[in-house]
Amino acid sequence: MEFDVIIIGGGFAGLAAGVALAEAGKRVCLLEQKPYLGGRARSFQGPTTGSIVDNGQHLFMGCYHSTIQFLKTIGTLDRVRFQTTLSVPFLDRDGRLTHLNCPALPSPWHLFLGVLRSGSFSLKQKLEVLRMGKALRNGGAGFGPSDAESVTAWLSRRGQSEGLQRNFWDLICIAAMNEDPRAASAKLFERVVRLALFSAPEDSRLGMARVGLSECYTAAAQSFIESRGGRVQVGRGVNQLLIKEGACRGVDAGGERIVDLPVIAALPWHQLATVLPGELLRGEPFFGGALALRPAPIISINLWFDAPITDLEFAGLRGTTIQWLFDRSRILGDKSHYISLVLSGAREHVSRSKEELLAISLRELGEMLPAARKAKLLHSLVIKERFATFSPSPEADALRPPARTPIHGLFLAGDWTATGLPATIEGAVQSGYAAAREFLGMQ
Ligand SMILES: Cc1cc2nc3c(=O)[nH]c(=O)nc-3n(C[C@H](O)[C@H](O)[C@H](O)COP(=O)(O)OP(=O)(O)OC[C@H]3O[C@@H](n4cnc5c(N)ncnc54)[C@H](O)[C@@H]3O)c2cc1C
Structure with missing residues (x-):
């Protein structure tokens, strides 16, 4: 069978790249080493209970515009249910239940009014949130975080009390960035807060898959690609990229060479090194950042x-x-x-x-x-x-490479590439789209 491009990795990034390219008329050969698609966002049937178990509960957000587009394209957007407006119940250790319910008002009033009405905050904390929100909107000298600043250091500098940080900002930071606020990049956090809380009120809504996570996208993306002349193969790992004289010429997959095709590598950062030839790892600084991410x-x-x-x-x-x-x-x-x-x-x-x-x-x-x-x-x-x-530490941003590499015919995708977002579904989908755009631009 004739193909136009090889994609390595069948997570959100690889499948989004594959769908975008199939939509553009390209015949995609997608290779996934595991016996199933989905990568770090997948579900399976629990052996004892028969329940559908996700590898970890995933939250979507209204600001996941590329993900929403991707699910729409493959016809499964209705498998994710979004709230009508942002609403979060908080349960304290002593059993006290409070809510943050944001009304359907233009941003930032949806959040401001939600916080003002909520029993989740003291009056002092409500005023702190309002002050922070106002500053986020207006900016001003010295407002923005520095490159090296942690979330905790920045929030403290902006007068956010320890209690408010612990009970509100830290929860957002850990949920969105998967890192302790003392170690997470304030620059990235500021971007996340702006996108998720201070853009449109629809963007703040949370969404959850009503089916197992895999059922949300893997089979639908596979049939989208295959119905347009492509092929998705699971249980087929790539051993090595074939790179010669500064150009990528295909892959070695389980001893079989697939040659004369450009490649999008949509692997996790820590697995990219396993497919890159040693001399490239040692000699090409472009790929060094991936090795340094934690x-x-x-x-x-x-x-x-x-x-x-x-x-x-x-x-x-x-x-x-x-x-x-x-x-x-x-x-x-x-x-x-x-x-x-x-x-x-x-x-x-x-x-x-x-x-x-x-x-x-x-x-x-x-x-x-x-x-x-x-x-x-x-x-x-x-x-x-x-x-x-x-880990989205302050140092990590500079280590994340873009989709286009110095190797002709080799592109990168994955939630860890330079998306400007933390490692999320949205980051993964955006990275897949970016790699597809770069590939099409090369044609
Ligand atoms: C427990 C958990 C909870 C999360 N919660 C959220 C959340 O609430 N909201 C959110 O937005 N994000 C969440 N995330 C993050 C989200 O799951 C990831 O950002 C996203 O799934 C990454 O997709 P990816 O395609 O970049 O990478 P992956 O999903 O890791 O896909 C890479 C694929 O490449 C394959 N591969 C590796 N090496 C080879 C090889 N040599 N040959 C062929 N294939 C190979 C892998 O098997 C894998 O399938 C969570 C992640 C986890 C683990």
């Missing part, structure tokens, strides 16, 4: 009870080790009493044993939710994603 883990604790433990579909948790609670039975619409808990930016917890993580979760759930003390735990599944994302 990982940041996410832990998901999946629990099946014999009875419901909450009426909430999801909640941000405050004052606890676990950070988010999702009632998967409500989200998926089944009766399994299945709860998924998320612990992001989990570097200091990832070495804990699964038993220890389970004990912490059950203790904290019991403190917050009386029904959790009575319900019987039937089954549990702890998933540690040690390489969930790259």
Whole structure:
């Protein structure tokens, strides 16, 4: 079969690149080493419970414009349900429940009014949020973070109290950037806050897949590509890129060479090195940044009870080790009493044993939710994603390469490339689109 381009990697980035190129009339050969598509955003059927389990609960946002476009193109946007306006329940460790409900007003009034009406903040904290929001809109000398500043340092410099940081800004930072605010880049955080909270009110809405994450996009993207003359192969890893005299000439996939084709490498940063020839790794500074990016883990604790433990579909948790609670039975619409808990930016917890993580979760759930003390735990599944994302430290930005490489016919995609966003679905899709544009520009 004749192809126009090889794509390595079947996550959001590789599939978005493949769909964009198929739409432009190109015949795509996509190779994925795992026996399934989806990469770090996938689902599977739990062997004991039969429930559809995501490798970690993913949140979409209204500001994921490229992702929304991608899902629309492959016909699955209706599998993600978005809120009508931003609404977040917060559950404190002592069980106190408050809400941040933002009305349908133009930005920033949706957020300002939401915060003013919310029981989640003291009056002093509400005024701090308003001050921060006003400054974000107006800018002004010395407002913006410096290149080296952490989120905590910047928020403190902007007069945001420790309590407000802990109970609000830190939750946003850890959820959106998967990093401890003391280590995360304030520059990137500022961009995220502007995009997610201070653009249009529709952009602030949260979205959740109503089906398993894989079902949202993998099969639909594969058939989009294949119905336009392409081929998606799983269980077919690339061993090495074939690079000669400054040009990429194809790949070696399991001993078989696929030659005379340009390549989009949509691999995670830590796997790119495994396919690059050694002399390029040592001699071409362009690729050095990828090697210097550090990982940041996410832990998901999946629990099946014999009875419901909450009426909430999801909640941000405050004052606890676990950070988010999702009632998967409500989200998926089944009766399994299945709860998924998320612990992001989990570097200091990832070495804990699964038993220890389970004990912490059950203790904290019991403190917050009386029904959790009575319900019987039937089954549990702890998933540690040690390489969930790259760590968005202040140094990381300069290490992220663009889609176009100095090697002719080789392009990069992936959430870790220079998207200007943290490692998210939206970053991955944007990177795939950017690589596709660069490829088409080369033609
Ligand atoms: C637990 C968890 C929770 C998350 N929560 C959120 C969230 O709430 N919201 C959000 O927006 N984002 C979230 N993310 C981040 C999001 O999942 C990622 O940013 C996104 O999935 C990355 O997509 P990608 O295509 O860049 O990389 P990947 O999904 O890693 O895809 C790369 C693919 O390349 C394949 N591959 C590697 N080497 C080879 C080879 N040699 N040959 C062939 N194939 C190869 C891999 O198997 C993989 O399938 C979360 C991530 C995790 C892990």
